Amino acid sequence: MSSRDVTSRLRERVWNGSIPLEIRLQNKDCRTYENSDPYLIQFPRLSYLALLIHKLHAFFAPNLIFPDAPPSDIWLSYEGVPLKWHYPLGLLYDLYSGAEPAYPPDTTSPPHKHEASDDEHKPLPWRLTVHFSAFPTEQLVRLDNEDKQIHDLFIQGVKEADYLRTGTGKTVMFLSKEDSTQLWDGVRTHNFTLYNPINQKLLNPQGVNLRHLPVRLYLPHAASEDTEPGSLRVVQSLVRAEVSSRQPQTIGMALNTILPTLFPSRRSALLAQAVLHGAVLPLNASVEELVRAVSYLDGWLHIAVVMMA
Amino acid sequence: METLSAFPHLTTSEFEDACTTLAARYDQHSLDQNEWQSVELIYQYEAKYLRITKPLQTCTVGRSTDKDQHTRSDEDEDDIEELEDDDDEVLPTTGGLEVLVVYDILLSPVYRVPVLYISIADPQHRYPPTMQTLYEHLIPSNFEAQAQSGGVIGGISIQDHPATNRPVFFIHPCQTAEAMEESVGRRNITAEEYLILWTGALGKCVGLNVPLALMQQNEV
Numbered sequence: 122m123s124s125r126d127v128t129s130r131l132r133e134r135v136w137n138g139s140i141p142l143e144i145r146l147q148n149k150d151c152r153t154y155e156n157s158d159p160y161l162i163q164f165p166r167l168s169y170l171a172l173l174i175h176k177l178h179a180f181f182a183p184n185l186i187f188p189d190a191p192p193s194d195i196w197l198s199y200e201g202v203p204l205k206w207h208y209p210l211g212l213l214y215d216l217y218s219g220a221e222p223a224y225p226p227d228t229t230s231p232p233h234k235h236e237a238s239d240d241e242h243k244p245l246p247w248r249l250t251v252h253f254s255a256f257p258t259e260q261l262v263r264l265d266n267e268d269k270q271i272h273d274l275f276i277q278g279v280k281e282a283d284y285l286r287t288g289t290g291k292t293v294m295f296l297s298k299e300d301s302t303q304l305w306d307g308v309r310t311h312n313f314t315l316y317n318p319i320n321q322k323l324l325n326p327q328g329v330n331l332r333h334l335p336v337r338l339y340l341p342h343a344a345s346e347d348t349e350p351g352s353l354r355v356v357q358s359l360v361r362a363e364v365s366s367r368q369p370q371t372i373g374m375a376l377n378t379i380l381p382t383l384f385p386s387r388r389s390a391l392l393a394q395a396v397l398h399g400a401v402l403p404l405n406a407s408v409e410e411l412v413r414a415v416s417y418l419d420g421w422l423h424i425a426v427v428m429m430a
Numbered sequence: 431m432e433t434l435s436a437f438p439h440l441t442t443s444e445f446e447d448a449c450t451t452l453a454a455r456y457d458q459h460s461l462d463q464n465e466w467q468s469v470e471l472i473y474q475y476e477a478k479y480l481r482i483t484k485p486l487q488t489c490t491v492g493r494s495t496d497k498d499q500h501t502r503s504d505e506d507e508d509d510i511e512e513l514e515d516d517d518d519e520v521l522p523t524t525g526g527l528e529v530l531v532v533y534d535i536l537l538s539p540v541y542r543v544p545v546l547y548i549s550i551a552d553p554q555h556r557y558p559p560t561m562q563t564l565y566e567h568l569i570p571s572n573f574e575a576q577a578q579s580g581g582v583i584g585g586i587s588i589q590d591h592p593a594t595n596r597p598v599f600f601i602h603p604c605q606t607a608e609a610m611e612e613s614v615g616r617r618n619i620t621a622e623e624y625l626i627l628w629t630g631a632l633g634k635c636v637g638l639n640v641p642l643a644l645m646q647q648n649e650v
Contacts (some may be wrong), residue, residue: 205590256558258555258558258559258560258597259555259558259596259597260596260597261597262559262588262589262590262597263558263559263560263597265561269582269583270583270587270588272582273581273582273583273587273588274587274588274589276581276582277587277589277602280604281540281541284540284541284604285540290604352595353595354475354595355590355592355595356475357539357540357592358539359539
């Protein structure tokens with residue numbers, strides 16, 4: 122199989138990755154205290170919880186103590202941690218669910234092997250709580266009723282990624298209005314046919330090699346009195362596509378450069394692991410190949426850094 | 431005079447030098463002005479950034495204070511703060527607790543230019559980072575139109591602060607390099623001059639002005 126096929130198959134598998142969610146209404150917001158039905162959905166890993174608020178609003182409105190609460194009052198939490206709804210669901214799950222990440226499989230094994238024996242260890246469905254009051258304004262950006270905030274944050278991410286890749290940010294700037302709209306529609310409706318052609322334009326800017334690669338690392342803080350539960354340190358640094366002429370940057374080199382204390386070796390994970398889409402990244406993977414095949418919708422590799430037991 | 435090696439961008443060391451110099455300049459002149467309340471260098475994870483604070487001007491002149499308080503007490507139903515909120519309607523000043531606008535200047539690791547992050551520090555949390563707060567309390571009315579142009583919801587919007595990871599306002603940095611090129615032209619400038627020019631160019635629209643007293647020549 123050509124590397125191009127591998128890339129597009131990986132892209133597709135990551136696109137189709139999803140997590141079952143069981144969302145319950147916070148008791149305080151519920152007319153009947155704890156008797157409301159949960160909202161169940163299989164939600165794409167790549168997508169944003171922000172895009173779920175209208176459905177949640179419609180589903181839970183009949184149970185609300187204050188039925189007039191608008192969708193913009195909604196926020197979600199997991200075990201007391203307010204979830205940043207502009208992080209992709211997969212990143213939130215990798216950071217907070219406590220699920221054991223998957224290790225690089227034997228490359229000869231078939232791709233669709235289901236490991237039923239593992240299922241009991243997986244905390245699925247992921248049980249979240251939806252709130253319609255007491256919005257944590259210090260921790261979360263407030264939503265609006267027209268999805269403008271999430272659109273704005275998404276576009277900011279897309280622009281940054283483009284600027285890193287090209288050094289100019291001109292690919293995004295010169296997207297036609299139709300293309301920009303199509304990109305966001307593809308994200309909003311999780312439609313690959315809409316999303317992919319525009320994403321390909323962004324990943325393959327004409328006449329330039331990729332300069333820097335959009336990589337962002339998320340480190341959970343150790344619990345302490347100064348930090349709220351679930352607070353994170355977000356680390357970002359310039360990651361070159363090539364470390365020297367013709368030698369591609371591997372994820373191990375990048376981690377070793379950015380977080381040398383957590384990744385003292387470029388080749389083997391000793392203290393921490395880099396988790397993306399529920400899988401531990403092999404440290405010898407090329408960052409550029411990862412960006413092309415498995416980046417999130419905004420073009421970034423949002424990597425959870427998980428300490429090893 | 432040392433020239434900037436990557437103009438219109440700044441390197442990390444140029445940026446940090448500029449912050450250090452500006453903070454020192456403020457220390458020297460702080461008593462000659464009353465625009466800024468403090469300027470400090472913040473060290474976090476081996477990086478430096480600059481924090482400037484000034485009192486919030488509009489906090490007691492309420493074109494919207496009343497409305498704000500109603501929506502807020504609706505939301506904060508269960509919060510202890512509700513009592514304080516009620517007090518507030520009688521006593522709009524905050525009983526000695528000052529409301530500050532906090533301007534954080536960080537170097538963007540993407541665009542390699544300084545980025546301005548703005549928040550309001552209020553012991554009573556009355557100014558959450560929402561677009562409503564932005565236009566009612568931070569952006570002078572003569573800059574409204576300019577701020578609203580560009581981007582999905584304008585050239586100033588909300589993002590997580592890179593150091594605290596809490597939501598704050600920020601001015602979109604993707605045009606900053608071009609703006610600096612335009613305002614500096616062919617001159618050679620120092621990193622500190624860059625930072626002062628940058629503040630002059632971007633700060634106005636969110637109420638950040640460099641006090642004139644800081645611009646006086648240092649006495650030798």
